Amino acid sequence: MKNLAKDTTGNHTSHIIIVGGTSGLGLALALHHQTLGWQVSVVGSSAAKIADINSQHPAIVTYVCDLTEPNQTRTLLDNLSDIPFQRLIYSAGSYTNERIHHLNQADSDQMLAINLQAFEQVFRWASSQLKQQLKQQYQSLDASKGNRPSLVCIASIAGTMDYPYASLYAKSKRAMIATASAYRAALIPYDIQVNCIASGYIDTQALRDLNDGDASHKPFIMSTKTAVDHIMQAIDDDVELAIFPRSMRYITSALNHLPKPVLNWILRSKLDKSS
Ligand SMILES: NC(=O)c1ccc[n+]([C@@H]2O[C@H](COP(=O)([O-])OP(=O)(O)OC[C@H]3O[C@@H](n4cnc5c(N)ncnc54)[C@H](OP(=O)(O)O)[C@@H]3O)[C@@H](O)[C@H]2O)c1
Numbered sequence: 001m002k003n004l005a006k007d008t009t010g011n012h013t014s015h016i017i018i019v020g021g022t023s024g025l026g027l028a029l030a031l032h033h034q035t036l037g038w039q040v041s042v043v044g045s046s047a048a049k050i051a052d053i054n055s056q057h058p059a060i061v062t063y064v065c066d067l068t069e070p071n072q073t074r075t076l077l078d079n080l081s082d083i084p085f086q087r088l089i090y091s092a093g094s095y096t097n098e099r100i101h102h103l104n105q106a107d108s109d110q111m112l113a114i115n116l117q118a119f120e121q122v123f124r125w126a127s128s129q130l131k132q133q134l135k136q137q138y139q140s141l142d143a144s145k146g147n148r149p150s151l152v153c154i155a156s157i158a159g160t161m162d163y164p165y166a167s168l169y170a171k172s173k174r175a176m177i178a179t180a181s182a183y184r185a186a187l188i189p190y191d192i193q194v195n196c197i198a199s200g201y202i203d204t205q206a207l208r209d210l211n212d213g214d215a216s217h218k219p220f221i222m223s224t225k226t227a228v229d230h231i232m233q234a235i236d237d238d239v240e241l242a243i244f245p246r247s248m249r250y251i252t253s254a255l256n257h258l259p260k261p262v263l264n265w266i267l268r269s270k271l272d273k274s275s
Helices: 022-035 047-056 070-080 105-145 168-190 205-210 224-236 247-255 260-271
Strands: 015-019 040-043 061-064 088-089 150-154 193-199 239-245
Touching: 015 022, 015 105, 022 040, 022 088, 022 224, 040 047, 047 061, 061 070, 070 105, 088 105, 105 168, 150 168, 150 224, 168 193, 168 239, 168 247, 193 224, 224 239, 239 247, 247 260
Parallel strands: 015 040, 015 088, 040 061, 088 150, 150 193, 193 239
Antiparallel strands: none
């Protein structure tokens, strides 16, 4: 086993792995954990983003991996297997503007692979790693710090609504929410916490890119800092499914109470608009 980094007092620092931590929300979470004193590793597929992080934030350890390639993901996880960690956040995600009936094969393959298949591959690996660590050395290293091991995934508020006309993005995030809930139940006996984040619009570069450079028209859009604050609070409070902002949570909860045909009609007429 490789040693964990030590801080200036000689204590072991906690290590977080952020899959999809090279930009947007994942990178914001990485930088936030760094300011809290965590040792941070991030994973992404873009060599350019990794090069930027290596030059601007040299203390962050970077891994290049294309999560759409199961073999690459396997190799990445094998390489990470010797390095203990206390928290893993799966923030990798793929989204487009296209509605389900416009979805092309490439987007479909990518969305399914990143939002669902690689997510399951990573959570499966991470939960077994944490169990093993608990057995081997976790208690001696970190129990005194009260830092409960945690698995966190970034879904979307789109996944909290249940209707057949939902996009592949919404359906894959819905599956992520259900999977995280199953892992949460399964890991209770190990005292490993699992939190799923279902946020509304966050003003990241990826969302702006999808909206001609400006996403400010998106309803109740929030800054990445606000999103990070919500997520850290949800982890601290061990919330199973954190849905925010509150305004969006109320709207989606009200919509979920409508009879299914009405909900379908409303969303279908809304989503069919070209704007
Ligand atoms: N922004 C929003 O409004 C919003 C709202 C709700 C939920 N979310 C969710 O929040 C998460 C982050 O979104 P974001 O807006 O911050 O987007 P982003 O900047 O594009 O972040 C996505 C991350 O996933 C990584 N990724 C994508 N494809 C990958 C691949 N094939 N292999 C490895 N890594 C890959 C990206 O790294 P590379 O580019 O280096 O591959 C990047 O680090 C996503 O899961 C998204 O669904 C976003």
